[in-house]
Amino acid sequence: xxxxxxxxxxxxxxxxxxxxxxxxxxxxxxxxxxxxxxxxxxxxxxxxxxxxxxxxxxxxxxxxxxxxxxxxxxxxxxxxxxxxxxxxxxxxxxxxxxxxxxxxxxxxxxxxxxxxxxxxxxxxxxxxxxxxxxxxxxxxxxxxxxxxxxxxxxxxxxxxxxxxxxxxxxxxxxxxxxxxxxxxxxxxxxxxxxxxxxxxxxxxxxxxxxxxxxxxxxxxxxxxxxxxxxxxxxxxxxxxxxxxxxxxxxxxxxxxxxxxxxxxxxxxxxxxxxxxxxxxxxxxxxxxxxxxxxxxxxxxxxxxxxxxxxxxxxxxxxxxxxxxxxx
Amino acid sequence: xxxxxxxxxxxxxxxxxxxxxxxxxxxxxxxxxxxxxxxxxxxxxxxxxxxxxxxxxxxxxxxxxxxxxxxxxxxxxxxxxxxxxxxxxxxxxxxxxxxxxxxxxxxxxxxxxxxxxxxxxxxxxxxxxxxxxxxxxxxxxxxxxxxxxxxxxxxxxxxxxxxxxxxxxxxxxxxxxxxxxxxxxxxxxxxxxxxxxxxxxxxxxxxxxxxxxxxxxxxxxxxxxxxxxxxxxxxxxxxxxxxxxxxxxxxxxxxxxxxxxxxxxxxxxxxxxxxxxxxxxxxxxxxxxxxxxxxxxxxxxxxxxxxxxxxxxxxxxxxxxxxxxxx
Numbered sequence: 001x002x003x004x005x006x007x008x009x010x011x012x013x014x015x016x017x018x019x020x021x022x023x024x025x026x027x028x029x030x031x032x033x034x035x036x037x038x039x040x041x042x043x044x045x046x047x048x049x050x051x052x053x054x055x056x057x058x059x060x061x062x063x064x065x066x067x068x069x070x071x072x073x074x075x076x077x078x079x080x081x082x083x084x085x086x087x088x089x090x091x092x093x094x095x096x097x098x099x100x101x102x103x104x105x106x107x108x109x110x111x112x113x114x115x116x117x118x119x120x121x122x123x124x125x126x127x128x129x130x131x132x133x134x135x136x137x138x139x140x141x142x143x144x145x146x147x148x149x150x151x152x153x154x155x156x157x158x159x160x161x162x163x164x165x166x167x168x169x170x171x172x173x174x175x176x177x178x179x180x181x182x183x184x185x186x187x188x189x190x191x192x193x194x195x196x197x198x199x200x201x202x203x204x205x206x207x208x209x210x211x212x213x214x215x216x217x218x219x220x221x222x223x224x225x226x227x228x229x230x231x232x233x234x235x236x237x238x239x240x241x242x243x244x245x246x247x248x249x250x251x252x253x254x255x256x257x258x259x260x261x262x263x264x265x266x267x268x269x270x271x272x273x274x275x276x277x278x279x280x281x282x283x284x285x286x287x288x289x290x291x292x293x294x295x296x297x298x299x300x301x302x303x304x305x306x307x308x309x310x311x312x313x314x315x316x317x318x319x320x321x322x323x324x325x326x327x
Numbered sequence: 328x329x330x331x332x333x334x335x336x337x338x339x340x341x342x343x344x345x346x347x348x349x350x351x352x353x354x355x356x357x358x359x360x361x362x363x364x365x366x367x368x369x370x371x372x373x374x375x376x377x378x379x380x381x382x383x384x385x386x387x388x389x390x391x392x393x394x395x396x397x398x399x400x401x402x403x404x405x406x407x408x409x410x411x412x413x414x415x416x417x418x419x420x421x422x423x424x425x426x427x428x429x430x431x432x433x434x435x436x437x438x439x440x441x442x443x444x445x446x447x448x449x450x451x452x453x454x455x456x457x458x459x460x461x462x463x464x465x466x467x468x469x470x471x472x473x474x475x476x477x478x479x480x481x482x483x484x485x486x487x488x489x490x491x492x493x494x495x496x497x498x499x500x501x502x503x504x505x506x507x508x509x510x511x512x513x514x515x516x517x518x519x520x521x522x523x524x525x526x527x528x529x530x531x532x533x534x535x536x537x538x539x540x541x542x543x544x545x546x547x548x549x550x551x552x553x554x555x556x557x558x559x560x561x562x563x564x565x566x567x568x569x570x571x572x573x574x575x576x577x578x579x580x581x582x583x584x585x586x587x588x589x590x591x592x593x594x595x596x597x598x599x600x601x602x603x604x605x606x607x608x609x610x611x612x613x614x615x616x617x618x619x620x621x622x623x624x625x626x627x628x629x630x631x632x633x634x635x636x637x638x639x640x641x642x643x644x645x646x647x648x649x650x651x652x653x654x
Binding site: 010013014015017039040042043046047065066069070072073076077080098101104105106107323 | 341342343344347366367369370373378379392393396397399400403404405407425428431432434
């Protein structure tokens with residue numbers, strides 16, 4: 001089951017020529033979860049190899065306009081396309097009030113729109129994973145989002161199954177799926193007899209906008225990937241504190257305490273290009289990257305490797321070729 | 328005095344990978360007039376060689392979201408930049424009501440914002456040109472905008488001046504500027520004695536969204552450049568009539584009747600790429616172009632030539648190079 005994160009917008013507050021404001025697309029198998037939706041997000045998707053999918057769920061972290069400004073226009077586009085599929089938007093307290101104001105922008109929709117206000121700490125259970133929200137520190141109703149997969153059954157131990165006498169065939173599939181089987185000689189074989197220890201699922205944590213916060217450390221504990229805002233460098237620590245944003249060092253300390261696999265910094269103030277923030281963070285937490293728009297981070301199962309940044313991973317091959325021709 | 332028009336967004340209703348929704352930048356000398364401001368316009372500017380200028384005036388044609396959706400975020404960006412310069416937004420009836428809804432998106436501004444509601448037909452006089460509004464047919468409060476330069480003084484007739492005995496020097500400058508001079512022999516020389524007939528100023532007309540309309544023909548009479556919407560091709564004439572939009576042929580008929588110099592089609596439905604609309608229009612009015620985003624149309628004084636489409640005229644040279652490398 002593939003799991004990756006597409007960086008659609010990585011700037012703070014306002015766009016630059018290189019970076020659009022906040023939007024992330026989490027892809028898991030065939031599922032597409034959009035986290036935040038700044039002005040221009042639909043076009044970022046259209047310009048990428050992803051295209052603009054018929055998203056079924058959109059998750060907002062808070063209601064500063066650089067995190068939701070593109071949502072009314074995306075809703076409108078879905079309507080113009082004749083969509084009938086329901087759409088659910090999740091966000092912290094104030095979502096209904098926000099949509100009261102936004103409705104002027106998207107008008108009447110021909111598909112069902114559901115708004116779900118979430119409390120920090122609320123958890124949404126799904127068949128194979130849960131979506132966790134957690135409190136952050138941004139001076140307003142705001143949450144972070146985490147996708148936490150359920151542990152997978154352990155690896156099937158073929159030697160143990162042979163030794164017990166489980167025949168090759170459907171019985172082994174049932175055991176792998178966690179179901180006990182009864183053999184022809186009436187012995188009952190339970191999954192624990194032929195499976196290794198459960199294997200951990202993956203965990204991807206997205207801070208949204210926040211000052212350095214212990215709640216994020218707790219939420220990010222042992223995550224494979226933590227996407228943390230890093231609006232400022234050390235030289236602007238005062239401004240970060242005033243505006244309840246993080247510095248690159250703040251984010252790196254959170255990542256170190258939480259012992260995450262990889263830290264990705266995003267939400268860069270327009271004055272930074274990336275390397276300066278990466279440098280400050282890596283002095284504290286070496287496994288840090290600063291993705292550009294259209295970069296992708298792939299998150300494999302632990303036994304297959306560690307999360308990897310794929311530069312331009314969401315660009316069309318043609319554009320990639322053009323972009324490298326221009327270097 | 329340079330005059331040109333930068334096509335920042337040329338799609339209708341929603342963006343495509345190639346085209347952003349409606350925005351045009353009219354540049355005259357050092358002045359920058361933005362007409363319409365769809366979602367993403369500030370980033371279209373940032374990605375262009377124009378950059379995002381401290382616009383002093385923005386002109387809206389009507390209040391469908393694909394014509395104003397980027398405005399609140401642009402206003403917010405100006406605020407974040409610490410702007411103090413006043414900004415005036417012009418638009419048809421409903422502008423104050425619209426801003427009541429948009430304020431939720433841009434919050435408090437640290438610079439003065441003035442809103443001017445215009446009646447179709449209202450004219451704004453400026454030192455060297457006037458901005459004319461005219462009624463269009465779009466089923467709601469909506470206007471088109473035209474920039475109409477005042478006639479310039481005629482060409483200075485050196486031979487006539489020599490014959491009359493006007494000495495080379497400041498007297499000739501005064502006459503060229505329209506002021507009479509008294510020669511040392513007390514003869515009064517008036518400008519008409521040494522100037523050719525007044526030379527026409529230039530005229531650029533922007534339809535905004537409209538069905539085919541005689542009012543646009545009247546407004547566009549003898550324009551150097553008419554930018555007319557052409558949302559649909561002939562195959563969708565019914566849909567154009569229903570939605571009060573134009574086909575390429577409608578626009579071409581308006582251009583032919585108004586005897587304009589050049590017709591530029593914009594506001595293309597996402598199903599069209601350009602050439603099919605150009606073909607239908609040129610059968611009626613040959614001098615038709617269908618600009619892409621970042622194309623520029625230069626409008627020289629009549630004695631220096633006709634309006635010219637400069638492909639990619641608002642792209643950085645580097646991007647132009649990359650773009651042609653990709654062909």
